[in-house]
Amino acid sequence: MSDIPLLEARALTKRFRGLHAIERVSFVLRRGEMLGLIGPNGAGKTTLVNVISGTLPADSGKLFFEGAPIDHLPPYERAHLGIGRTFQVMKPFPRLTVLENVAVGALFGYHGGEHDLKVAREQARALLDFTGLMHRADQQADQLGGPDRKRLELAKALALKPKLLLLDEVMAGLNPAEIDDVVGVVKKIRDAGTSILVIEHVMRAIRSLSDRIIVLHHGEMLAEGEPNAILGDERVIEAYLGKRRA
């Protein structure tokens, strides 16, 4: 049972009008693992997250969650199974309070969520505490500044009680101190037993967070392996910086 990977992608492909956003991407994510996903802009990282969360349908390929195919499931059913995600372009519910934002996740998340509003609100409070947003609980979400919006995005996804958390650049645009903050929160999430797929441009963060890293380039898998090996890989450096003139 436990050797069935939490998430398995087989030859996932998504095209936009002939442009290959992702092309035959295959990988596994094991239980309790923190898998890093890197690649230059336009490599298809966000598309991959969209396909896994169900926001975009894949053109071909297979996707398994805990051994069962999920390709045909709409996003909300994937959330009920335990897949939570954040959006790179953050999507708070702007005119709801921070607490209400998070409570929505608790009300409709894993297994369909809580049916008792009070219970959901308690859970949301605990998550605000966890992500350091408690002092903003009653503010409208559109009043939050950058770092707090990132925290809210995280707290909302966590409220679903996901088994798998997809983090799409939650650290972009933060300063180093704020990044350390968020890295700390993400580590706490992993230590609590949640498996995580993390997309990040901040190399320092991804190196310290990931058990393994996969690299996408032009929608294809370029490399896969242990962080230090990947970040030293000639092909990866080339993809990011261009060919070295020898």
Added chain:
Amino acid sequence: MLRAAILALCVLALAGVPLLGDEVLIQYGIDALLFATLAQAWNILGGFTGYVSFGNSSFYGLGVYGTAIAMAQLHWPFGVGLAVGAALAVGCAVLFGIPILRLRGHYFAIATLGLSATLAAIIANIDIAGKNIGLILPLTRADAAFYEEALLLLIAATATVAWIAKSRFGAALLAIREDEDAALVMGINTTRYKIAALTLSAFFTAIAGGIHAYWITFVDPGGAFDLTLNVRMVIMAMFGGPGTVFGPLLGAFILSAVYDVLASSISTAAALLFGLVIVLAVIFMPRGLWDLAGGFRRSGARYLLQNIRAHRL
């Protein structure tokens, strides 16, 4: 506690209006109460999910014709007529909602626009519905009875909205309004909730139509499926405060009064002035009257200026 007391007083005062014995006042009252119900019903979908429906006048028309056919042609009692009308409207909401609630924003609004005209054309060709000529309902009752029924309906609609505002169901509707893509990945079956909201909205709208039909005792396709009625629902709900429990009532009562006063004093220019009121309202209080009170408490007169700035005027 204080709120509950104020509310109870308002209901009692409204319920007591027929005791004054002023026939004209009662007639204005029935109209205002029915309009408030229509605005409140529209609010369930439009205010809470942000889906602007112009299909509600068709639910109204189905309520009108369901009641009229049942009473005038089949000689069934009024209550059964209302049930027939409501069943037609709810059926239409589900059938129509499933395909078009997949459309977002303006596309949804545009898709709903044609429904009233289509249904009016169909009704005008059905024998039992009296074709183009219409139907005449039995003339039997005093206005006071209609007044109290309209009031009961408004209370039921408002209680439903008050429940929605505090429920898990309402949380789903608000999440859809705020960001539908985010709502989907947060585990919300958005289609199901939107259809449920449209269905509830259709139910109250149809009952209001049925009461109105029996009250004025004459129905015809043009009057029953009148798109301008839908426009008034939207305006009243938006003016009062969409997505709130009491905003649409406030909007409906105030605008009904303004409209009646304007119509009786300067008749032809009434529509023009009515339009002016709407424009000013949208500019200065885009979230409605209900939000105005809170906005003033937060930032005083600056609230109005903030709204202008938010509009980039």
